[in-house]
Amino acid sequence: MKSYEKLEVKFRRxxxxxxxxxxxxxxxxxxxxxxSGEARNEAMVELETLIHDEYMSPDVAELISRAESEVDELNEWQAANLREMRTRWLRHTSVSKDLVQRLTFARMKxxxxxxxxxVENNWKTFAPLLNEVVQCGREEAQQRSESSGLAPYDSMLDLYEEGVTEELIDFSFEPLRKFLPxxxxxxxxxxxxxxxxxxEGLISKDHQRALSIKIMEFLGFNFEKGRLDTSHHPFCGGVPDDVRITTRYSESDFTECLMSVIHETGHGSYEQGLPIEWRGQPxxxxxxxxxxxxQSLFYEMQIGRSESFLNAVTPILKEFLGREGDPARLWESENLHRLFTRVMPGYIRVNADEATYPLHIMMRYEIEKELIAGSLSVKDIPEVWDTKMYQYLGLRTEGNFKDGCMQDGHWAAGAFGYFPSYTLGAMIAAQLFQAMEESLPNVxxxxxxxxxxxxxxxxxxxxxxxxxxxxxxxxxVKATGDTLNSQIxxxxLKKRFLED
Amino acid sequence: MKSYEKLEVKFRRxxxxxxxxxxxxxxxxxxxxxxSGEARNEAMVELETLIHDEYMSPDVAELISRAESEVDELNEWQAANLREMRTRWLRHTSVSKDLVQRLTFARMKxxxxxxxxxVENNWKTFAPLLNEVVQCGREEAQQRSESSGLAPYDSMLDLYEEGVTEELIDFSFEPLRKFLPxxxxxxxxxxxxxxxxxxEGLISKDHQRALSIKIMEFLGFNFEKGRLDTSHHPFCGGVPDDVRITTRYSESDFTECLMSVIHETGHGSYEQGLPIEWRGQPxxxxxxxxxxxxQSLFYEMQIGRSESFLNAVTPILKEFLGREGDPARLWESENLHRLFTRVMPGYIRVNADEATYPLHIMMRYEIEKELIAGSLSVKDIPEVWDTKMYQYLGLRTEGNFKDGCMQDGHWAAGAFGYFPSYTLGAMIAAQLFQAMEESLPNVxxxxxxxxxxxxxxxxxxxxxxxxxxxxxxxxxVKATGDTLNSQIxxxxLKKRFLED
Structure with missing residues (x-):
């Protein structure tokens, strides 16, 4: 077997x-x-350690180098696969085994x-736990930086989207920072x-769940290879052949669940759409x-909250959620469109509208850069949060940790460098939608x-x-003919919120 | 670190x-x-192969031998742990890697x-798949026999209960074979x-689920470290710190779900009761x-279907399941006791009463022995099934595969040697209960x-x-003062069904 072929076997494993x-x-x-957390954490750390060991085994590095020297014999997909193998190898081997274990434990805990x-608004107990994760995060950024040659925070960004740097983010966020206020x-x-x-009143979880499934089917989600469940925060997990979407239900506001389901269906459709013949390969x-x-924002923002889509699904929404005594206007498309495009500065990122959302991201981006750089301590997060929240959205969060700096699980999970993806994704989605409209005039x-x-x-x-x-x-560029362009x-935003 | 200590680390992994x-x-x-089965099967085979590889690594064998030579330095628990390590090592290493992989694939498929x-009553498509599993099962029994020195079928029995042999089963089943007909x-x-x-009519799944949880709590199941879910066949899975019990709901007959929940709670209570300080060790x-x-039959048969227990839970059953218009007698203890102790030969093992159940097991035991010995082919199972079913229970199953030889998933899953455990378990449960009554006169x-x-x-x-x-x-013997004794x-059975 050639080196490249051996690598395919290895990466399939x-x-x-x-x-x-x-x-x-x-x-x-x-x-x-x-x-059950303690036992589970130990099992997970064992698995993460195993994966780390597999990457660290000297034959992987050797096979990659040897395959790279034979790259001329590979077709385009294989060559791309080899590049991705190198990337993954670098990501996994630049962090020491000891740190992998400490990090996994600290973040699961x-x-x-x-x-x-x-829920308890208990910052005092949370802060030392978060501090441990931040300490590990700093070490991680340092170790990654040493082996990638990127700046520490860039080397964290690179984990979530290869090639994205602080420079690119600043460049593309800047126009928004000027425009949104x-x-x-x-x-x-x-x-x-x-x-x-x-x-008015409550709409039961069961009804919302039935609607969610109907809408997922409408969007083409393949339930033969996926599920919808309930979790604390909505997410899309699993693997391409078994996509696990979750949502949560607020009985007093059906709009939350519906849009989160459409959002996660975007993630899930991407996974389900990946090329089957390249399953298991980077x-x-x-x-x-x-x-x-x-992809999730393409589904949620570009399609889900558009007038056309809401017109198309209005009868379904009314059928699944409507009840006797509802005001007639509630289930009219115009009203639904207004409900789903309401702009209102608020505390919670995941509930934020399309226009205020980027500001939530920007403040997190600014804070996490400083956390990783070491120029901000965990104990000072609440104060900085309050200041930025006031500056960007006119809201105060002093003492309100649960709707302030404790609202997201990302930092707790050690995911520094993740937040910018949301706004980059929003920009890409708009750019993709525009390109699609150009090539599909009847869409x-x-x-x-x-x-x-x-x-x-x-x-x-x-x-x-x-x-x-x-x-x-x-x-x-291949999809849209343009590099990342915040103007689109x-x-x-202008078209949706001022012209429509 | 001493050899034994190194082994503890290894087995924790x-x-x-x-x-x-x-x-x-x-x-x-x-x-x-x-x-999603195909992708999942591949991942599971990978894990099974990994576990196999870990056991096969030469240092494990060496550490076990070395620790055995230093056994004098170990306390009682450690010595027992070392014996169990040797047993597990033998079980995992007596089957070749190639067979582990083929077997895992064949049985998952x-x-x-x-x-x-x-559900489709489709024996024709099922038979060749089962045949593959049986072929692998024969090889497995052969390989295990070679390294254990036991007869092939005994070496399979040994997997499910160490030390149990065909001889012991024949000896303890014989009195039942004479008695039951x-x-x-x-x-x-x-x-x-x-x-x-x-x-009469249907009782909703939601009501049955609420009752199930109530009864599990009543029995002392710890929901902080366990769950109740729904599956095709009820089972108890997970790990001691995260026990996953499942059931299924028949809306036309609440008795099925209730007793299966009590049964699985017995399994789950055993797992939850294991000594915490020896977690992760054999x-x-x-x-x-x-x-x-x-343990499950102690909960279900000795306790769950007893007059005392049913008297105790009658008000709960009525509260959770009772509806206006129910005949008053339905929720009386005497009636419930009769419902839960009804004897009636039937097709389905999992629905069988306590008296006919052992006959279901005996026929499976007889058939699987022959399957493993190679004296019976998969294609001939339906005919033998029909014959034995008629002989033991007076029922014919010709052409009725789904209620006949296709009703259980055990052989499909390659679990040859498993079935006798049910009746051995029933006998042990009766023996334990008698011993408990002797030491707790007020129980x-x-x-x-x-x-x-x-x-x-x-x-x-x-x-x-x-x-x-x-x-x-x-x-x-330590628990009951007696070896396995079918007379108890x-x-x-006599006391429950003829004297009460």
Whole structure:
């Protein structure tokens, strides 16, 4: 067997271990009883250590080098696969085994505690646990930086979207930072006079779950290879052949669950759309989190909250959720569109509207950079949070940890460098949608009639079927003809909120 | 570190891998979408291969031998742990890697197909899949026999309950084989004149689930470290710190779910009762399937279907399941006791009553012995099944595969040697209960008043806290003062069905 072929066998093995890891992680978030964390954490650390050991084994490095010297014999996919193997190898081997173990323990412990402590608004108990994770995060960034040659925070960003740097983020966030502070009050002002009918009373989880499944089917989610469950925070887990989407139900506000389901269905559709013949190989996997988020936001923001889509699904929503005595206007498309495009500065990122969302991301980005750099201590996070929240969104969070700096689990889980993906994803989504509209002039009327076949085909052709064969920039340019361009996102916001 | 200590580290690692395996196997039965089997099977085979490789690594054999030569330095628990390590090592290393992989694939494929094919009564498609599993099973028995020195089928029995042999089974089954054929008609005749009120209409799954949880709490199940879910066949999976019990709901007959929940709670209580300080070590694990089944049948048969227990829970059953218009007699203890002790020859093992159940086991035992010996072919199973079913229970199953030889998943899953555990377990349970009654003279009135503390304490002292430190015979003799004695089970049956 040639070196490259041996590597395919090796990475298939690693992919099988990732399969186990993904399933057990999903279980931890969805099913695990509260008292089972300790035993589970030990098992997970064992698995992470094993995966680390497999990457560290000298034959992997040797095979990669040898295969690289024979790269001329490989076709395009194989060459891309080899590149991705090198990337993954570098990611896994740049952190010491000791740190992998400490990090896995610290973040599982912190993340599990966070679930309870957040509800209790208990920053005092949470802070030392988070501090341990931040300490590990700093070491991680340092170790990664040493082997990648990137700056420490860049080497963390690189984990979530290869090639994305602080420079790129600053460059693309800057126009938004200038635009949004004036734009948001303008939208709020305009919407003030729009009549809006809200849900009255409670809509049961069962009804919302039935609707969620119906909408997922409408969007083409394949339930033969996936599920919908309930978790604390909605997420998309599992593997391409077994995609596990979760949501949560607020009986007093059906809009939360519906949009989170559409969002996660975007993630899930990307996974399900990856090329089957490259299963288990790095090149056949999804891109990083920015592109992943672009797919969920394409589904949620570009399609889900659009007038055409909401027109198409209005009868379904009414059928599944409507009750006697509802105001007639509640289930009219115009009202639904207004409900789903309401702009209103708020405390909670996951509940934020499309216009204020980037500001939530920017403040997290600014804070986590400093955390990793060591110029901000965990104990000072609440104060900085309060200051930035006031500066960006006019809201105070002093003493309100649970709706402030304790609202997200990302840092607890050690995911420094992850947050920017959300806004990069929003920008990519807008850019992809614009490119799709240019090549499919009838797409709006197709969406209006409930036909998403061409949309899915376009995404499949330009994103899903490519796996990870192209880098961030090349994939974006091939799909849209442009590098990352925040102006397209800004135009989309203007069109949606001021012109419609 | 001493050899023994190194082995503890090694087996803790193996226990962590088993944790992952248990969780993913539970997920496969409870959650996995129908189209995800292929990818899952590959991941599971990878894990099984890894575990096999870990056992095969030469240092394990060497460490065990070296530790055995230093056994004088170990305390009682450590010495027992070392013996169990040797047993597990032997079990894992006597089968070749190639066969482990073929077997895992064949049985996962067959078991997954069985779920659909059984419903379709499709023996034709099922038979070749089962044949592959049987072929692998024969090879397995052969390989195990070669390294254990036991006869092939004995070496399979040994997997499910160490030390149990065909000879012991024949010896203990024989009295039942003589007793039951006359006993059953006598009971049926006696019960013919008993008035019995059955459930009318449907009782929703939600109500049954709420009752199930209530009853599990009543029995002392720890939900901080366990769950109740739904699956095709009820089972108890997971790990001691995260026990996953499943059931299924028949809306037209609440008795099925209730007793299966009590049964699985017996399994689960055993797991939850294992000594915490020996977590992750072989000696701290549960005994084999016969003792495991003795715990579930202790809960279901000795306690759950007893007059005292049913008296105690009657108000709960009525509160959770009762509806307006129910006949008053339905929720009276006497009626419930009759419902739960009805004897009636039927096709389905899992629905069988306590008296006919052993006959279901005997025929399976006879058939699987021949399958492993090669004296019976898969294609001939339906005919033999029909013959034995008629002989033992007076029922014909010609053409009715789904209620005949396709009703169980055990052979599909390659579990040859497993079935006898059920009846061994029933006998042990009766023997344990008798011993407990002798040492706790007030236990019946305690059960009647809903107080199970002493029962649990007795089981804990005599079974749960022992882990696997004693062998089959020693554990039984220490707990009951007697070796396996079918007469006690027979006395129990007579008392329950003819004297009460």
């Amino acid at each position: 690693l992919s099988n271990f990732s399969h186990l890891s993904a399933m057990v992680a999903w279980d931890e978030a969805v099913n695990m009883p509260t008292g 912190c993340e599990q505690a966070w679930r309870t402590l957040r 004036n734009f948001i009050p303008e939208v709020v002002e305009k919407q003030k006079n729009e009549k809006l009918v809200y849900q 090149a056949g996997s999804a891109m990083g989190m920015a592109f992943h988020e672009s 709006q009327s197709e969406i209006l009639s409930g036909d998403l076949l061409n949309v899915k085909q376009w995404l499949n052709d330009h994103i899903w079927s490519k796996g990870s064969t192209l880098n961030f920039n090349d994939l974006l 996102f800004i135009r989309h | 193996l226990s962590n891998f088993s944790h992952l395996s248990a969780m993913v196997a539970w997920d496969e039965a409870v959650n996995m979408p129908t189209g 067959c078991e997954q197909a069985w779920r659909t094919l059984r 006359n006993f059953i008609p006598e009971v049926v005749e006696k019960q013919k004149n008993e008035k019995l009120v059955y459930q 000696a701290g694990s549960a005994m084999g399937m016969a003792f495991h089944e003795s 019946q009135s305690e059960i009647l008043s809903g107080d199970l503390l002493n029962v649990k304490q007795w089981l804990n002292d005599h079974i749960w806290s022992k882990g696997s430190t004693l062998n089959f015979n020693d554990l039984l 089970f027979i006395r129990h």
